[in-house]
Amino acid sequence: MSVLPIDEAVLVSRLREKDDEAFALLVRTYAGRLLRVARRFLNSEEDARDAVQDAFVSAFRSIGSFKSTSSLATWLHRIVVNSALMRLRTIKRHPEDEDIDDLLPRFAADGHQVAPSVDWPLPADEMIERAETRELVRKLIDQLPETYRTVLIMRDIEEMSTEDTAKALGINGNAVKVRLHRARQALRTLLDRDLRGVGQ
Numbered sequence: 001m002s003v004l005p006i007d008e009a010v011l012v013s014r015l016r017e018k019d020d021e022a023f024a025l026l027v028r029t030y031a032g033r034l035l036r037v038a039r040r041f042l043n044s045e046e047d048a049r050d051a052v053q054d055a056f057v058s059a060f061r062s063i064g065s066f067k068s069t070s071s072l073a074t075w076l077h078r079i080v081v082n083s084a085l086m087r088l089r090t091i092k093r094h095p096e097d098e099d100i101d102d103l104l105p106r107f108a109a110d111g112h113q114v115a116p117s118v119d120w121p122l123p124a125d126e127m128i129e130r131a132e133t134r135e136l137v138r139k140l141i142d143q144l145p146e147t148y149r150t151v152l153i154m155r156d157i158e159e160m161s162t163e164d165t166a167k168a169l170g171i172n173g174n175a176v177k178v179r180l181h182r183a184r185q186a187l188r189t190l191l192d193r194d195l196r197g198v199g200q
Helices: 007-017 021-041 044-063 074-089 124-129 132-145 146-157 162-169 171-195
Strands: none
Touching: 007 021, 007 074, 021 044, 021 074, 021 146, 044 074, 074 146, 074 162, 132 146, 132 171, 146 162, 146 171, 162 171
Protein backbone atom coordinates (compact mmCIF):
# COMPACT_ATOMS: atom_id res chain seq x y z
CA MET A 1 0.00 0.00 0.00
CA SER A 2 1.48 3.38 -0.96
CA VAL A 3 1.99 6.07 1.63
CA LEU A 4 -0.20 9.14 1.05
CA PRO A 5 1.80 12.33 0.48
CA ILE A 6 2.04 14.48 3.60
CA ASP A 7 3.38 17.95 4.21
CA GLU A 8 6.41 17.16 6.38
CA ALA A 9 6.92 20.71 7.55
CA VAL A 10 3.32 20.95 8.79
CA LEU A 11 3.49 17.51 10.39
CA VAL A 12 6.77 18.30 12.19
CA SER A 13 5.35 21.60 13.40
CA ARG A 14 2.28 19.85 14.81
CA LEU A 15 4.44 17.14 16.40
CA ARG A 16 6.53 19.82 18.10
CA GLU A 17 3.30 21.17 19.58
CA LYS A 18 2.67 17.63 20.97
CA ASP A 19 -0.41 17.23 18.77
CA ASP A 20 -1.84 13.73 19.38
CA GLU A 21 -3.53 13.60 15.96
CA ALA A 22 -0.20 14.40 14.29
CA PHE A 23 1.44 11.58 16.22
CA ALA A 24 -1.33 9.20 15.09
CA LEU A 25 -0.73 10.32 11.49
CA LEU A 26 3.02 9.75 11.91
CA VAL A 27 2.38 6.20 13.11
CA ARG A 28 -0.12 5.42 10.32
CA THR A 29 2.25 6.78 7.68
CA TYR A 30 5.51 5.17 8.77
CA ALA A 31 4.71 2.15 10.97
CA GLY A 32 4.73 -0.38 8.12
CA ARG A 33 8.11 0.56 6.69
CA LEU A 34 9.70 0.86 10.15
CA LEU A 35 8.40 -2.58 11.11
CA ARG A 36 10.00 -4.05 7.99
CA VAL A 37 13.33 -2.51 9.04
CA ALA A 38 13.04 -3.81 12.61
CA ARG A 39 12.18 -7.32 11.40
CA ARG A 40 15.46 -7.48 9.47
CA PHE A 41 17.38 -7.11 12.72
CA LEU A 42 15.13 -8.99 15.14
CA ASN A 43 13.93 -12.56 14.63
CA SER A 44 11.01 -12.16 17.02
CA GLU A 45 7.90 -10.37 15.75
CA GLU A 46 7.19 -9.19 19.29
CA ASP A 47 10.70 -7.72 19.60
CA ALA A 48 10.35 -6.01 16.21
CA ARG A 49 7.01 -4.44 17.20
CA ASP A 50 8.45 -3.33 20.54
CA ALA A 51 11.42 -1.76 18.77
CA VAL A 52 9.08 0.21 16.49
CA GLN A 53 6.97 1.31 19.43
CA ASP A 54 10.12 2.46 21.27
CA ALA A 55 11.25 4.28 18.12
CA PHE A 56 7.99 6.21 17.84
CA VAL A 57 8.09 7.18 21.52
CA SER A 58 11.70 8.31 21.09
CA ALA A 59 10.79 10.27 17.94
CA PHE A 60 7.88 11.99 19.68
CA ARG A 61 10.10 12.99 22.61
CA SER A 62 13.00 14.19 20.48
CA ILE A 63 11.10 15.86 17.61
CA GLY A 64 12.57 19.17 18.76
CA SER A 65 16.00 17.97 17.61
CA PHE A 66 14.78 17.03 14.11
CA LYS A 67 16.61 19.02 11.45
CA SER A 68 14.95 19.51 8.09
CA THR A 69 18.27 18.84 6.35
CA SER A 70 17.16 15.19 6.21
CA SER A 71 13.73 13.77 5.50
CA LEU A 72 11.44 12.64 8.30
CA ALA A 73 11.62 9.10 6.89
CA THR A 74 15.44 9.10 7.06
CA TRP A 75 15.38 10.42 10.63
CA LEU A 76 12.84 7.77 11.69
CA HIS A 77 14.89 5.08 9.94
CA ARG A 78 17.94 5.96 12.05
CA ILE A 79 15.85 5.91 15.21
CA VAL A 80 14.31 2.49 14.53
CA VAL A 81 17.71 1.00 13.62
CA ASN A 82 19.10 2.27 16.93
CA SER A 83 16.02 0.96 18.74
CA ALA A 84 16.48 -2.48 17.16
CA LEU A 85 20.18 -2.49 18.03
CA MET A 86 19.40 -1.60 21.65
CA ARG A 87 16.90 -4.46 21.81
CA LEU A 88 19.49 -6.85 20.30
CA ARG A 89 21.91 -5.92 23.08
CA THR A 90 19.38 -7.03 25.70
CA ILE A 91 19.04 -10.48 24.12
CA LYS A 92 21.39 -13.01 25.72
CA ARG A 93 24.07 -14.18 23.35
CA HIS A 94 26.08 -17.36 23.63
CA PRO A 95 29.80 -17.06 22.81
CA GLU A 96 29.59 -19.93 20.33
CA ASP A 97 26.92 -18.03 18.39
CA GLU A 98 29.53 -15.43 17.45
CA ASP A 99 31.93 -17.90 15.75
CA ILE A 100 32.00 -17.43 12.00
CA ASP A 101 35.24 -19.27 11.18
CA ASP A 102 33.48 -22.44 10.01
CA LEU A 103 31.72 -20.42 7.31
CA LEU A 104 34.81 -18.72 5.91
CA PRO A 105 36.70 -20.12 2.90
CA ARG A 106 39.85 -22.12 3.65
CA PHE A 107 43.03 -21.84 1.62
CA ALA A 108 45.80 -24.34 0.93
CA ALA A 109 49.51 -23.51 1.30
CA ASP A 110 49.66 -22.63 -2.41
CA GLY A 111 46.97 -19.95 -1.90
CA HIS A 112 44.18 -21.80 -3.70
CA GLN A 113 40.80 -22.18 -2.06
CA VAL A 114 40.43 -25.68 -0.55
CA ALA A 115 36.75 -25.97 -1.56
CA PRO A 116 36.17 -23.75 -4.59
CA SER A 117 32.92 -21.81 -4.78
CA VAL A 118 30.06 -23.54 -6.53
CA ASP A 119 29.11 -22.49 -10.07
CA TRP A 120 25.63 -21.05 -9.75
CA PRO A 121 22.99 -22.29 -12.22
CA LEU A 122 22.25 -18.72 -13.34
CA PRO A 123 24.16 -15.42 -13.34
CA ALA A 124 24.03 -13.70 -9.94
CA ASP A 125 21.88 -10.78 -11.13
CA GLU A 126 19.28 -13.16 -12.61
CA MET A 127 19.21 -15.26 -9.45
CA ILE A 128 18.68 -12.23 -7.21
CA GLU A 129 15.68 -11.22 -9.34
CA ARG A 130 13.98 -14.53 -8.51
CA ALA A 131 11.64 -14.36 -5.51
CA GLU A 132 12.73 -17.77 -4.22
CA THR A 133 16.37 -16.69 -4.25
CA ARG A 134 15.59 -13.51 -2.32
CA GLU A 135 13.71 -15.56 0.26
CA LEU A 136 16.63 -18.00 0.52
CA VAL A 137 19.11 -15.15 1.01
CA ARG A 138 16.96 -13.68 3.79
CA LYS A 139 16.88 -17.06 5.56
CA LEU A 140 20.63 -17.54 5.19
CA ILE A 141 21.38 -14.05 6.51
CA ASP A 142 19.43 -15.03 9.62
CA GLN A 143 21.88 -17.94 10.11
CA LEU A 144 24.89 -15.64 10.38
CA PRO A 145 26.23 -14.83 13.84
CA GLU A 146 24.56 -11.68 15.12
CA THR A 147 27.69 -9.50 15.04
CA TYR A 148 28.15 -10.14 11.33
CA ARG A 149 24.47 -10.33 10.40
CA THR A 150 23.88 -6.87 11.88
CA VAL A 151 26.70 -5.25 9.89
CA LEU A 152 25.58 -6.98 6.67
CA ILE A 153 22.01 -5.76 7.15
CA MET A 154 23.09 -2.22 7.94
CA ARG A 155 25.52 -1.89 5.03
CA ASP A 156 24.06 -4.07 2.25
CA ILE A 157 20.32 -4.00 2.95
CA GLU A 158 19.69 -0.74 4.78
CA GLU A 159 22.46 0.89 2.67
CA MET A 160 23.91 2.78 5.62
CA SER A 161 27.38 4.27 5.23
CA THR A 162 30.42 2.74 6.92
CA GLU A 163 30.61 5.83 9.12
CA ASP A 164 26.96 5.67 10.23
CA THR A 165 27.21 1.92 10.83
CA ALA A 166 30.34 2.36 12.93
CA LYS A 167 28.72 5.13 14.96
CA ALA A 168 25.55 3.11 15.61
CA LEU A 169 27.55 0.05 16.70
CA GLY A 170 30.18 1.93 18.68
CA ILE A 171 33.07 0.53 16.65
CA ASN A 172 35.53 2.01 14.15
CA GLY A 173 35.18 2.02 10.37
CA ASN A 174 37.86 -0.62 9.84
CA ALA A 175 36.01 -3.03 12.14
CA VAL A 176 32.85 -2.47 10.09
CA LYS A 177 34.74 -3.26 6.87
CA VAL A 178 36.31 -6.43 8.30
CA ARG A 179 32.99 -7.70 9.68
CA LEU A 180 31.20 -6.90 6.41
CA HIS A 181 33.86 -8.74 4.36
CA ARG A 182 33.64 -11.80 6.63
CA ALA A 183 29.84 -11.70 6.61
CA ARG A 184 29.74 -11.63 2.82
CA GLN A 185 32.19 -14.55 2.63
CA ALA A 186 30.12 -16.54 5.11
CA LEU A 187 26.90 -15.78 3.24
CA ARG A 188 28.54 -17.00 0.01
CA THR A 189 29.51 -20.24 1.79
CA LEU A 190 25.92 -20.74 2.95
CA LEU A 191 24.61 -20.01 -0.53
CA ASP A 192 27.10 -22.46 -2.06
CA ARG A 193 25.96 -25.19 0.35
CA ASP A 194 22.33 -24.59 -0.53
CA LEU A 195 22.84 -24.26 -4.26
CA ARG A 196 25.26 -27.18 -4.62
CA GLY A 197 23.81 -29.54 -7.16
CA VAL A 198 21.03 -27.20 -8.27
CA GLY A 199 20.68 -27.26 -12.01
CA GLN A 200 23.06 -30.20 -12.41
